[in-house]
Amino acid sequence: MGTVMMEQMSWSVYRDKIIRDNPALFLPCGALEQHGPHLPLGTDALLASAVAASAASRVDGIVAPALSYGYKSQPKCGGGQHFCGTTSLDAHTLISQARDAVREFARHGVKKLVVLNGHYENQWFLIEGIDLALRELGPNHPLRVMRLEYWDFMTEATLAAVFPAGFPGFALEHAAVIETSIMLHYHPDLVRLDLIPDNGPADFPPYEIHPLNPAWVPASGVLSSARGADAEKGRQMAGEVAQRIADAVRAEFA
Numbered sequence: 001m002g003t004v005m006m007e008q009m010s011w012s013v014y015r016d017k018i019i020r021d022n023p024a025l026f027l028p029c030g031a032l033e034q035h036g037p038h039l040p041l042g043t044d045a046l047l048a049s050a051v052a053a054s055a056a057s058r059v060d061g062i063v064a065p066a067l068s069y070g071y072k073s074q075p076k077c078g079g080g081q082h083f084c085g086t087t088s089l090d091a092h093t094l095i096s097q098a099r100d101a102v103r104e105f106a107r108h109g110v111k112k113l114v115v116l117n118g119h120y121e122n123q124w125f126l127i128e129g130i131d132l133a134l135r136e137l138g139p140n141h142p143l144r145v146m147r148l149e150y151w152d153f154m155t156e157a158t159l160a161a162v163f164p165a166g167f168p169g170f171a172l173e174h175a176a177v178i179e180t181s182i183m184l185h186y187h188p189d190l191v192r193l194d195l196i197p198d199n200g201p202a203d204f205p206p207y208e209i210h211p212l213n214p215a216w217v218p219a220s221g222v223l224s225s226a227r228g229a230d231a232e233k234g235r236q237m238a239g240e241v242a243q244r245i246a247d248a249v250r251a252e253f254a
Contacts (some may be wrong), residue, residue, distance in 0.1 A: 004056040006064045015108070017062065024061040024112040024249050025105055026052035029098075029126060031070025031119035034083035036175040036222040037195040041085045043179055044070060048118030050186040051150045054242035059249050061114075064105070067097055070119035075212055076204050077120040077171040079221040082214045091125050098129025103136060106143045112253040115147040116245070120171065123149065146252055151178065153244040154237055162233050168201050168224045176224040178237065185234030196226045 006014060006025075017023060030045025040046070045068040052063045072088040073081050081088060089097070098115070105113055115126055130145050137143060151170050159167045162177060173179065183191050197220035204216060217223075 004053055004061060004063050006062050009062075014062070018109045021060060022111055024056070024059055024114055024253055025110045026056050026061055026063045026114045026116055027101060027105070028052045028063065028066035029070065029115060029117045029119065029122050030066050030068055031073070031078075031122070032068060032085070032087040033070065033073050033078055033119070034086050034175075034221045035179065036197060036220050036226070038192045038197075038226065039175050039180060039183055040190050041087075042068065043175070043183060044119040046187055046190070047179065047182055048116050048150065050182075051118070051238065051241055051245070052114070052116045054238065055114075055116075055245040055249065058242065058246035061249070064101070067094075067101065069097075070094065071121040071125050074121055075208075075214075075217050076202075077223075078174055079217050079223065080212055080214060082212070082217075083221055094122065094125040095129045095132065098126050099132045099136075102130055102133035102143075102145065106133070106137055106141060111142045111144065112249070113143060113145045114245075114249060115145060117147070117149045120149075120174075144253065146249065148245065148248075150241050150245065153241040153248075154178075155240065155244075158237060158240055162237065163228075172201050172224040174221075174223045176222060176226045177229045177233070180226040180229035181231065181234035182238050183234070184229060184231040185238050188231060193229075196229070197222050198227060199223070199225055201225075 028048035030048045035043040045066040199218045199222045202223040
């Protein structure tokens with residue numbers, strides 16, 4: 001079996017697979033954003049691409065290169081824009097990137113597209129980009145698009161096992177147990193366990209102030225402790241997520 005990664009295929013191999021197999025094509029979407037001192041800036045795109053590859057291998061799909069810059073980091077779910085290295089897009093730029101990518105894949109002959117998001121703040125702008133592309137393609141075009149956040153495919157049973165003391169919520173899980181564990185599964189060489197800070201869950205007020213106040217966010221950028229992370233938890237979560245995404249792709253695109 002050959003690679004599932006589009007950038008590793010020749011144009012003719014890619015073309016022939018699109019024509020012959022009508023595969024699902026996965027578009028990972030991430031960000032270049034601080035993830036504490038223990039994870040790399042590219043964590044969101046790395047995880048989205050790895051999950052997409054795991055799911056694609058189960059459905060004989062293809063994984064396109066990730067959209068690796070995301071919408072502006074927000075304090076309550078990403079730490080905010082004041083961290084060095086966080087490199088973000090304006091909303092219209094991300095919308096345009098998503099629209100253009102969807103339109104190009106349609107031009108290639110792709111009929112099943114899975115936009116797999118790994119950056120919390122991207123959601124609404126990916127939706128807008130997809131909507132604009134489909135509007136341009138017209139109602140009779142055969143392309144169908146599934147959009148998802150990979151973490152939504154974790155079951156309550158798995159979250160209970162990973163968080164025996166209680167799940168703090170996905171927004172506060174920025175650079176914490178989930179992302180650190182899954183990175184330990186897919187990219188252990190990029191994780192510095194010795195640098196994990198011991199931050200408790202960040203406590204945000206139920207409003208925002210603009211300009212944003214960096215003092216709201218722990219200096220480490222980590223919103224909840226990653227001390228409970230390990231590779232086995234990552235393997236369990238990654239396997240469940242990839243399988244459940246593959247099952248959803250089969251069900252929707254049957």
